Amino acid sequence: MDTQRQTLPTNTDSETAILELARREPELGQAAVSRRLAEQGLRISASGVRYIWQKHDLETAVKRLQALASESADGVAALTRNQRKLLERQSVNARLRRPRGSRGKQDGAALDRSAIIVDAAAELFSSQGYDGTSIRDIAARVGLLPGSIYHHFPSKEEIYVAVHREGFRHVLERIRAASAGITDPWERLRRACEIHVREMVQGSAVDRITGTSLALVGHESVLARVQVFRNDYEQVFRELVNELPLRPGADRSLLRLFLLGGLNWVHLWYRAGKRTPEQIAAAMVDMLRTGVEA
Known part of the structure; x- marks a missing residue:
């Protein structure tokens, strides 16, 4: 416990380096980030990296990719092809593991992709209205590319x-x-x-x-x-x-x-x-x- 506490980042240089890597290479896991920073002379444990990620709500690859996309006017399109695929895959997988909640099937059965899209669209229709909601909005809400939405719904x-x-x-x-x-x-x-x-x-x-x-x-x-x-x-x-x-x-x-x-x-x-x-x-x-x- 004492060793872990000592390796938690305690200065702004360490935190800045972690956040910079999160933007530059959001796919990297916490262990990989720890090793990468060690090469720069910054001794930070994997748990220390995760501590900073959690502080900024970036503890998953999905969140880091979404944050990167939100910084660009192009949104998800600003990501690389591999990053977009990773975001889509991990976003959907996370939702597939999530219980349906108040509208759920028995025993917390997983949502299929169509149901994920329907849930997200309902939230947007409620808050933005029918005309104010676009396919791109729905895709961004679930972490999919617009083309993937059309695979399930034609319009x-x-x-x-x-x-x-x-x-x-x-x-x-x-x-x-x-x-x-x-x-x-x-x-x-x-x-x-x-x-x-x-x-x-x-x-x-x-x-x-x-x-x-x-x-x-x-x-x-x-x-x-x-x-x-x-x-x-x-x-x-x-x-x-x-x-x-x-x-x-x-x-x-x-x-x-x-x-x-x-x-x-x-x-x-x-x-x-x-x-x-x-x-x-x-x-x-x-x-x-x-x-x-x-």
Whole structure:
């Protein structure tokens, strides 16, 4: 332990040399950097190199290559051919080892490349909008070259459609699983509303954009393709509302649209730490069921 502490870089010359090598030869590992610096008369252990890398958020080859690309106006194109291949390979491999998280398959199964692209695109569509997001943006987010994106999706529109296909599929699965075995129609509706709200405000980027961005795209051809998935989703709520014991003459279609409209606006006013998705769903369904008049 004492030996390691003594070999940690403690002066700006050592740190500058490590950072310079990170820019000049980002592919080098910490042991190789330690040896290279030793040739320059700087005695720094491999663990010391890693300490400096971590300090500057450069501890992986992917991060060092991304940092190098971000310094150039050309982005990833500024890297050498071998560096671009390394960045693409290691970026994807790292994501393939990462659990799917809130939208994941069981047992933390790895993402395939198409799912990685869909996840990254959903994040960008949410933050930048459809028109403000380019294939180059999506490629940079996942550490791929733009040409590699086209290998999986022929256009940005296809990616956008895939985002919604996956989002609606996931939330439908959750709603059906949550309502299975429940006989009370009001409780089934409450469970569906709870999942809708939770996925919109706490789910992955794919889940969030599914419930919020349909009307914001402004492209009729894209809207028409996404509407197919939304129709399937609304059919579930149509069935839930049709099973409710309502007074004669109640407009079930208007009730369904009223409820879905309210649910979809939650993302605008939701604040974590106040009402939970469970509380929001329960309150909305209760107001539908019993009214609010004193």
